[in-house]
Amino acid sequence: MSVKLTALDPHASDVPPGCDGAMNFLCPLCRKGRVSVWLVVGGEPRNGAHVTNVLPPAWDQMTITPSIADEGKCTRTARGCPGWHGFITNGEVTP
Secondary structure, eight states: EEEEGGGOEEEEOOOTTTOOOOEEEETTSSSSSSSEEEEEEEEEEOTTOOEESTTTTOOGOOEEEEEEEOOTTTTGGTOOOOEEEEEEEEEEEEO
């Protein structure tokens, strides 16, 4: 099952040091909590950030590598969401 990133209410976030961007979006599992991702453009992942081809708000073009392992980190984890692990490729979110 895939869903467009734009359907998950994505937002740009404050950019941490050493990163080029940051974003958060609704958890694809519970659709109530949020998943946060730090981003660097091209190259290799660094400073805990994932690599992306574009920065927010180019949501429909965004590809992020490696996979996002947010298991146990969804902001609703304490309320029963196990967190999500999956991919964003060309603006499509998949498990």
